[in-house]
Amino acid sequence: MSKELDRVRDAWETLGTSDPYWAVLTEHEFHDGQAKTRFFDSGRAEIRTLLDVLDKHRRPYGDTAVDFGCGVGRLSFALAEHFKNVTGVDVARSMIEEARASNPFPDRVRFVHNDAATLPFDDDSVDLVISVITLQHIRPALSLRYLLEMARIVRPGGHLLFQIPSHIPAVRPIPPWHSKAELHVLEAPSSLQVGENSYVRVGVRNASDGEWPPGQLLNAGNHWRRNGLMAVQDDGRDSVRCPLGPGDHAEALIRIKAPAEPGSYELEVDVVQESVAWWADRGSQTVRVPVEVHAAAPAPAPADDVDGAQAPAPAAPATIGAMEMHGVRKDLVCALFEQIGCTVLEATPDERAGSDWASFFYAIEVGEYRADINHGI
Ligand SMILES: C[S@@+](CC[C@H](N)C(=O)[O-])C[C@H]1O[C@@H](n2cnc3c(N)ncnc32)[C@H](O)[C@@H]1O
Known part of the structure; x- marks a missing residue:
């Protein structure tokens, strides 16, 4: 695994261990697993918004969906109401464990831990990949790899629905x-x-x-x-x-x-x-x-520490990993998919990355992309 993925995984592992529901939406009401009904309702609303795009373009959903960066399963569970097979994939084992523990659809939804830059699925094996508020935390080079991986695992005619910020518009000083x-x-x-x-x-x-x-x-x-x-x-x-x-x-x-x-x-x-x-x-x-x-409290001496040996240093207090934000320019995202024979059905402005970013939601129809063929990239 690359150092970059190590870093991403460790940051999310810490968040997933300390406060996973808050880390997913960073809204105060979800601290310490509170307001779970509202949390999962927000996932249902989000999936409805995503699938409306396929409805608008009169595209069928298919049976098999992947939720990339699934966190605690907010969107995976909502997908299970529309798909027979759903797989949530996440880089943090702590998130996956929490998602598995509260899975209301064990016959339809499974969760897979993956800390590689590739996705653990065969070519052309799924109908749909979704990903929201995830790629925005991954550096551009790695995000581009994941986008190609998503195109590889989706069958021709299947779809990718994802959000990724593009850039921060020039700042105008407030007077x-x-x-x-x-x-x-x-x-x-x-x-x-x-x-x-x-x-x-x-x-x-x-x-x-x-x-x-x-x-x-x-x-x-x-x-x-x-x-x-x-x-x-x-x-x-x-x-x-x-x-x-x-x-x-x-x-x-x-x-x-x-x-x-x-x-x-x-x-x-x-x-x-x-x-x-x-x-x-x-x-x-x-x-x-x-x-x-x-000052940090000294660790209690071990019971058998009778010879005056120095007590070990106290454990560092738990730290919360930082959430970095990254973007990939919209032109580059669209050019990448066009280059590999996919169709950009939509690239529409989106507010999921907050008000500082120009962010976009993409609906991509996958073509005959083969990862083992040079498509000129
Ligand atoms: C803000 S949460 C969003 C979770 C989910 N998409 C949702 O909307 O409920 C981002 C998730 O992406 C995961 N993530 C970050 N980098 C990842 C990577 N390289 N591969 C898979 N998951 C990743 C994090 O562990 C975290 O659970």
């Missing part, structure tokens, strides 16, 4: 007179161990008289201060969902990491337009909460 936020800390830890990961939940209100437009890399972010001085300038970020009109509210959940030195800190939250400005520098009010950062 200083609209860079005014009112911030409230809704939830924050009062003490942490050095280097420990946690979250701070903040309410953000547009306190200006102008709209904050979408796609402008507007984030809530945090600093750490000690004795009033900046100790850590850049820590966590979460996007502020825009557009946000004057007086409108949004919530952000910032993943924070406690500083490396123990001490009494203030966790300070501000709004930042990336590559433009932190808004405190434009006169916007930040918000601060006190956080005690403790």
Whole structure:
């Protein structure tokens, strides 16, 4: 396995072990496996939206579907209502285990762990591959390999339905007179161990008289201060969902990491337009909460450690892997499929990657693509 796939797998393994339902949709209500009915209902709605595209083009579904990057099975289970055989594939064993444990359709749905750059299916063996909010976390070179793999495993006349971001449109600076936020800390830890990961939940209100437009890399972010001085300038970020009109509210959940030195800190939250400005520098009010950062607790000495030998270093606190975002230009995606004899039925703008990205949903009809033939790529 490549180093790149190692990294991707390890990041998702950590997320799948610590908070899998939240990691899939990154919405607060799904933390710790809460609101599962709504979680799986959202999968049904998503599959209905995807299959509507095949209906619109009057294409049959077939019997066999693959859900690439299936997570805990949100979409795989919904696919089982339309397909006789569904296989969910995921790079994280922890996600696959959770999906298997709650599989309501064991006779129709199976889950496969796969941490290779190839897909574990024969050529032309499935009717449909779907993939949403997955390729956006994979670097472009690897995403392109997976797209070719999807075309290989789908029979001629079958379909791929997937979403992948294209690029971040050029950022237009929000004018200083609209860079005014009112911030409230809704939830924050009062003490942490050095280097420990946690979250701070903040309410953000547009306190200006102008709209904050979408796609402008507007984030809530945090600093750490000690004795009033900046100790850590850049820590966590979460996007502020825009557009946000004057007086409108949004919530952000910032993943924070406690500083490396123990001490009494203030966790300070501000709004930042990336590559433009932190808004405190434009006169916007930040918000601060006190956080005690403790040295890591020493591990208890083993019972038979009677000779004064040094106790082993304490285990590092659990860390949550980062979710990277990547895009593949729409022109390149379309050209790739055309080059291998597939038909692009749709490449339509899509909002699944959030407001900062130009993202697209693709419906591809697979042609006579053979991985062992040089199609000029
Ligand atoms: C944000 S979740 C989305 C899950 C599912 N598609 C849904 O919408 O409910 C992304 C999933 O993709 C998986 N993933 C990331 N890279 C992958 C890869 N190279 N191969 C298979 N799965 C991958 C992650 O482990 C994670 O479960």
